[in-house]
Amino acid sequence: MTLVQLDQVHKSFGNVQALQGISLRLGPGEVLGLFGHNGAGKTTTMKLILGLEQPSQGDVSVFGLQPSQPHFSQQRFSIGFLPENVAFYPQLTGREVLRYFGRLKRVSPQRCSALLDRIGLAHAADRKVKTYSKGMRQRLGLAQALLSEPKLLLLDEPTVGLDPIATQDFYSMVDELRGQGCGVILCSHVLPGVEQHIDRAAILGNGQVRALGSLSQLRQQANLPMSIRVKSTLARNQLQQELDSLTTLAKGMRPINGSTLEWESDPSNKMQLLRALTQNPHIDDIEFQQPSLEKLYRYFVEDHDEVTPQ
Numbered sequence: 001m002t003l004v005q006l007d008q009v010h011k012s013f014g015n016v017q018a019l020q021g022i023s024l025r026l027g028p029g030e031v032l033g034l035f036g037h038n039g040a041g042k043t044t045t046m047k048l049i050l051g052l053e054q055p056s057q058g059d060v061s062v063f064g065l066q067p068s069q070p071h072f073s074q075q076r077f078s079i080g081f082l083p084e085n086v087a088f089y090p091q092l093t094g095r096e097v098l099r100y101f102g103r104l105k106r107v108s109p110q111r112c113s114a115l116l117d118r119i120g121l122a123h124a125a126d127r128k129v130k131t132y133s134k135g136m137r138q139r140l141g142l143a144q145a146l147l148s149e150p151k152l153l154l155l156d157e158p159t160v161g162l163d164p165i166a167t168q169d170f171y172s173m174v175d176e177l178r179g180q181g182c183g184v185i186l187c188s189h190v191l192p193g194v195e196q197h198i199d200r201a202a203i204l205g206n207g208q209v210r211a212l213g214s215l216s217q218l219r220q221q222a223n224l225p226m227s228i229r230v231k232s233t234l235a236r237n238q239l240q241q242e243l244d245s246l247t248t249l250a251k252g253m254r255p256i257n258g259s260t261l262e263w264e265s266d267p268s269n270k271m272q273l274l275r276a277l278t279q280n281p282h283i284d285d286i287e288f289q290q291p292s293l294e295k296l297y298r299y300f301v302e303d304h305d306e307v308t309p310q
């Protein structure tokens with residue numbers, strides 16, 4: 001079953017070609033990370049999925065229907081959306097805000113209270129929203145998105161304004177929803193920490209999909225080197241000499257601090273390097289790092305093609 005399908009979608013606003021032939025698919029219980037520079041087309045993609053905009057060309061299908069058509073209104077109850085800059089009536093309390101949206105989504109006041117508890121706002125539920133911190137407003141936004149137990153959840157920059165613990169809690173909630181079969185599209189500029197919570201990443205650049213796949217598929221496609229860090233009690237010069245023989249396997253040796261050196265190597269050399277390094281009695285620790293999502297993003301969007309920031 002497919003929740004969302006975009007086939008060769010183009011979207012223009014006057015002379016601006018916001019999307020130029022993008023194709024994407026999302027299934028139940030899947031989290032798709034949608035990444036791209038400012039103006040890449042992420043919000044436009046979300047708006048097309050929500051039916052707030054119509055494609056200039058191509059097909060958008062959500063739950064098998066066109067979301068911009070009037071007969072889609074019933075399906076809207078199964079979609080949760082957290083917009084980028086979430087804003088609420090400042091004079092209302094958190095509970096009042098949620099009950100207001102709850103009535104629109106035909107959700108009981110009991111579910112609103114349960115959600116306030118779940119997102120950690122029960123203690124502030126009867127305070128006016130104008131007294132909330134940015135993170136608290138963001139949590140309320142998330143509660144609003146979860147009101148109708150969505151089958152499809154669209155999150156635009158959901159962790160902006162959240163502290164590290166709130167960010168972790170947020171991602172645990174996304175993991176939980178995924179486990180319950182909810183499909184999630186997550187747009188973010190904050191890449192660290194996202195990797196382990198997404199199944200696939202779509203990297204947009206100038207309205208086109210530059211890369212799409214699981215992180216291991218993107219790593220294979222980019223073929224970027226992995227990094228190897230070696231820690232030793234030896235002085236840096238001595239350690240460099242000891243490891244000189246490995247230069248056929250790893251390149252660009254550079255010191256990280258007094259006791260640690262780092263190189264880059266083709267991922268296929270990993271086991272050979274590991275065997276050689278573990279035989280050296282002066283080495284205390286070895287760390288291999290696959291190219292991070294940020295490095296992949298840079299490769300596909302910045303290094304690999306010219307992108308005009310907007």
Ligand SMILES: Nc1ncnc2c1ncn2[C@@H]1O[C@H](COP(=O)(O)OP(=O)(O)OP(=O)(O)O)[C@@H](O)[C@H]1O
Nearest residue numbers: 013016018036037038039040041042043044045310
């Ligand atoms: N209603 C509109 N009218 C005219 N141009 C628009 C409109 N909406 C979006 N655009 C343009 O379409 C392009 C894509 O915008 P979009 O908001 O989708 O980007 P984004 O990837 O979400 O960016 P950001 O990360 O900055 O939020 C931009 O050039 C933007 O200026």
